[in-house]
Amino acid sequence: MPHSFLVIDDSKLHHQMYRLIFSRGALAGSTVHYATNGREGYGLLAAHPELTLVLLDLNMPEMNGLEVLERRRAEGLHPHIPIVLVTTEGSAEDEARGRSAGAWEYLRKPFQPADVEHLVMRALAKAEPIA
Amino acid sequence: MSVGDENPFGELLQDYVLECLPLAEQVADTFVELERRWRAGDPADELLGSLPGRLHTVKGNSAMMGLTPAQETAHALEDACGLLRRSSERRTDPAAALLITGGGLLVDLVRQASPELDPGPAARYVERVRQWMQGEGPPAADTQSERRRTDRRGGGGADKTDSVVRVDFRRLDALLEVLGEGLIQHSALAEAYRRLARRSGACEELDRLDQTILALEKTLKRLESTLMETRLLPIASVFGRFPRMLRDTAEAEGKRVRLLQSGGETPLDKAVLDRLSEPLLHLVTNAIVHGMEPPDARSLAGKPEEGTIRLDAAPHAGRVVIRVADDGRGLDEKAIRKKAEALGQELRDDEVVPLRSLIFLPGLSTAEQVSRLAGRGVGLDVVAGAIHALGGTIDVETEPGKGTAFTLSLPVTLAIIRSLIVEIDHERFALPMAHVAETVRAEPDAIREINHRGVAQWRGDLIHVADGGAVLGTAAADRAPRRFYVVMAAGGKRQALLVDRLVGHQDIVVKGLDPALGRPDVVSGTTILGDGRVACILDSVRILEGGRRAG
Numbered sequence: 295m296p297h298s299f300l301v302i303d304d305s306k307l308h309h310q311m312y313r314l315i316f317s318r319g320a321l322a323g324s325t326v327h328y329a330t331n332g333r334e335g336y337g338l339l340a341a342h343p344e345l346t347l348v349l350l351d352l353n354m355p356e357m358n359g360l361e362v363l364e365r366r367r368a369e370g371l372h373p374h375i376p377i378v379l380v381t382t383e384g385s386a387e388d389e390a391r392g393r394s395a396g397a398w399e400y401l402r403k404p405f406q407p408a409d410v411e412h413l414v415m416r417a418l419a420k421a422e423p424i425a
Numbered sequence: 426m427s428v429g430d431e432n433p434f435g436e437l438l439q440d441y442v443l444e445c446l447p448l449a450e451q452v453a454d455t456f457v458e459l460e461r462r463w464r465a466g467d468p469a470d471e472l473l474g475s476l477p478g479r480l481h482t483v484k485g486n487s488a489m490m491g492l493t494p495a496q497e498t499a500h501a502l503e504d505a506c507g508l509l510r511r512s513s514e515r516r517t518d519p520a521a522a523l524l525i526t527g528g529g530l531l532v533d534l535v536r537q538a539s540p541e542l543d544p545g546p547a548a549r550y551v552e553r554v555r556q557w558m559q560g561e562g563p564p565a566a567d568t569q570s571e572r573r574r575t576d577r578r579g580g581g582g583a584d585k586t587d588s589v590v591r592v593d594f595r596r597l598d599a600l601l602e603v604l605g606e607g608l609i610q611h612s613a614l615a616e617a618y619r620r621l622a623r624r625s626g627a628c629e630e631l632d633r634l635d636q637t638i639l640a641l642e643k644t645l646k647r648l649e650s651t652l653m654e655t656r657l658l659p660i661a662s663v664f665g666r667f668p669r670m671l672r673d674t675a676e677a678e679g680k681r682v683r684l685l686q687s688g689g690e691t692p693l694d695k696a697v698l699d700r701l702s703e704p705l706l707h708l709v710t711n712a713i714v715h716g717m718e719p720p721d722a723r724s725l726a727g728k729p730e731e732g733t734i735r736l737d738a739a740p741h742a743g744r745v746v747i748r749v750a751d752d753g754r755g756l757d758e759k760a761i762r763k764k765a766e767a768l769g770q771e772l773r774d775d776e777v778v779p780l781r782s783l784i785f786l787p788g789l790s791t792a793e794q795v796s797r798l799a800g801r802g803v804g805l806d807v808v809a810g811a812i813h814a815l816g817g818t819i820d821v822e823t824e825p826g827k828g829t830a831f832t833l834s835l836p837v838t839l840a841i842i843r844s845l846i847v848e849i850d851h852e853r854f855a856l857p858m859a860h861v862a863e864t865v866r867a868e869p870d871a872i873r874e875i876n877h878r879g880v881a882q883w884r885g886d887l888i889h890v891a892d893g894g895a896v897l898g899t900a901a902a903d904r905a906p907r908r909f910y911v912v913m914a915a916g917g918k919r920q921a922l923l924v925d926r927l928v929g930h931q932d933i934v935v936k937g938l939d940p941a942l943g944r945p946d947v948v949s950g951t952t953i954l955g956d957g958r959v960a961c962i963l964d965s966v967r968i969l970e971g972g973r974r975a976g
């Protein structure tokens with residue numbers, strides 16, 4: 295079954311990186327939606343309840359990752375979709391704030407394609423327990 | 426994960442430069458601006474606050490690309506800015522100098538975007554920042570994390586990273602040449618097909634051949650646009666040198682100048698950028714040395730002591746327009762006209778010769794303009810020549826006491842030019858389409874003579890008509906009947922050129938811009954046409970300026 299993902303990151307370079315990651319191996323053929331800021335990303339999240347996983351950048355100029363998480367929690371939007379907060383050298387406090395705001399997992403830069411693949415596998419295992 | 430692993434994102438190095446170089450440039454420029462503001466007693470909090478986000482992005486992107494020196498330099502600067510935001514008493518000249526050095530280093534590291542760079546300079550810089558931060562009771566935690574990071578990275582730094590694909594621009598040039606040959610072969614094929622079709626009439630096989638030739642053209646076009654895209658770099662890679670250069674020049678000249686920039690993200694072909702750097706640098710240096718008045722003269726004139734130079738770039742109609750503007754004293758029009766007359770330029774009273782056609786004359790730079798920095802004997806004619814050689818135009822506007830602005834218009838890419846091929850006295854020439862407004866059949870009485878110059882009616886206006894043979898200086902004996910004229914337009918100027926025949930449109934590959942050919946004035950290069958013939962590329966801008974011909 296093809297998966298679908300949402301990438302929210304202000305860096306176009308990161309969009310390209312995710313494009314590479316989602317075009318090979320087990321993830322090839324996935325649908326990926328891209329947003330360049332939190333506001334746009336939130337709209338896409340609302341429009342796509344079928345998302346497998348969301349990769350959310352913490353550091354963005356317009357509505358950052360934490361604000362997206364907080365708004366989503368407040369509005370109770372698609373709580374079943376796991377959101378991964380992506381940071382650069384995130385501190386322990388950042389991590390704790392992210393988790394309490396509803397981040398499912400953390401991904402730290404620099405990451406490798408395998409790290410993302412692993413997160414996807416874990417998210418799938420969580421959503422569809424092997425019978 | 427170790428540094429030596431193949432970077433899975435190695436193919437995105439160009440994208441990394443496109444995204445990070447403008448950010449690094451903005452950061453470096455902000456450092457220069459911070460120094461200025463701090464000296465003026467302004468804490469510049471909001472400016473300082475704009476830095477961490479950008480540095481954070483450069484740091485994260487560099488980390489993803491495995492470019493450790495850039496990552497660590499960005500991190501050190503981020504830490505230093507954090508400290509400066511917390512303690513305003515540390516916003517001193519030495520601190521600004523430290524930041525400016527780091528900004529320059531970061532720009533270099535990002536521009537080179539190579540995983541094989543010597544990690545030494547970045548490591549030494551990081552250490553300097555660490556010591557500076559420690560200098561007056563820095564937060565201990567920051568220092569520790571600095572050390573941790575260095576230790577963690579220390580081990581694998583020398584691993585070979587040659588599996589990362591990094592494309593040398595020389596390879597891209599070689600590819601472009603191959604593509605050029607492909608395009609020429611395509612043109613030859615298309616021409617052969619047309620002859621064949623005329624001779625044998627329509628048939629199924631010919632149709633298929635036509636389809637294949639069309640498909641080949643599309644493929645080559647796709648190859649061209651992909652290749653051209655890989656060659657694009659943000660103009661910030663040239664602009665980036667200016668803030669630091671300007672600071673040094675202004676200091677040496679005893680002037681107070683600030684630089685405002687916009688459009689650094691505008692992409693341009695590397696070949697254009699390489700040739701643009703010198704002339705732009707010259708214009709900016711000129712603006713500081715000649716354009717700007719000393720602070721006391723400025724305040725006497727009721728202007729702020731600190732002058733402003735603006736450097737703006739923007740894409741416009743498939744080209745890039747760059748403006749270099751200062752708010753200095755303006756050009757001394759009288760002196761320029763006098764000098765131009767001394768150089769033998771006939772200035773008739775009844776005709777207003779625009780300044781722009783004088784200022785770029787060779788040898789115009791006046792003696793009193795020679796100064797230590799700008800006095801390398803390079804006049805504006807050399808700048809104009811360099812811009813024209815790029816297929817560009819340059820124009821100037823000036824107002825006494827208000828300032829001077831140079832406007833450059835440049836092609837985004839250099840090597841392949843869409844051209845109109847014309848025939849003049851049995852020879853073929855290429856006219857860049859960028860300057861061709863229209864082609865018109867020359868009816869017998871369409872051209873009249875006024876003041877010994879041909880004029881024709883065009884879109885309700887009278888425009889000058891020049892004879893192709895006269896412009897080229899071909900022998901009158903060889904003259905063929907002129908059946909068409911090509912209306913050329915550039916930089917607000919229009920003129921028609923009489924030619925014998927319109928051969929067609931073609932994408933030509935410029936073979937060298939060596940002007941040392943028979944007719945240096947109006948020829949900007951050569952190309953090989955579809956039939957294998959060599960044709961000269963006409964410099965339409967020169968022709969529009971009236972050329973520098975004898976007749």
Ligand SMILES: [Mg+2]
Pocket residue numbers: 303304305351352353354482
């Ligand atoms: Mg970001």
